[in-house]
Amino acid sequence: MSGPSISLEGVSLYLAGNCILDTLDTELAAGQLHILIGPNGAGKTSLLKTMLGLMPHSGRVSRHWPAKDTQRLPAYIPQQPQFDSVLPVTVADYLAAIISPRPLFFRQPAFVHHRVEQLLSDVGMRDKKDLKLGQLSGGERQRLMFAQALHRDASLWFMDEPMTGLDGEGQRIITDLIEQLRQQGKTLVMVHHDMNFVRCYADNVLLVDGGLKRCGLPAEVLGDQETAMLEVA
Secondary structure, eight states, X not given: OOOOEEEEEEEEEEETTEEXXXXXXXXXXXXXXXXXXXXXXXXXXXXXXXXXXXSOOEEEEEEEOOGGGTTOOOEEEOSSOOXXXXXXXXXXXXXXXXXXXXXXXXXXXXXXXXXXXXXXXXXXXXXXXXXXXXXXXXXXXXXXXXXXXXXXXXXXXXXXXXXXXXXXXXXXXXXXXXXXXXXXXXEEEEEOOOHHHHHHHOSEEEEESSSEEEEEOHHHHOOHXXXXXXXXX
């Protein structure tokens, strides 16, 4: 299912009287990978959350969905998701609770167990299904968030530094998933700091620093000066 395009018209964000984002006007095309880059504290996460609808702002953020896909909710992969370390819930239980129409303490249908196995296989975590949530590393929590989002089959994804905490194998798995989603026509919006990744995979790059400084293809946005500045930040 194809994702929406997103329009930003005069979008500004102020927190405690401080200007975080100043008057953004741009269009994010449907079915593309849009990556937000910029130095630390530039407002990238704030812009992502504004597009997601989690931040109060002025101006207008509009999603233009295909007519047959207007009811779908976006997927959100936060940076470093946290779980209560004392919850007696396993990885498999967590996903089953999302998938199953029955309460978790009831006997679950076979399709729930099969779906849990499939999702964990997709993110390379089948061997982690019996771990408690509090036992997961940061990278494993990121993978679990991807598994949850994959089940929902969202057409619009927001990801805040989704590679944080991932080892090399984890980065390969998540990169492959992101590329598959793009090939399926999903609209993807991501905060990312790895300029090699940006150059290889982005369809559209937004350079953010208190506002939208530049927007376009990676080759158009990533000049030598900007790349050096971003890689140090």
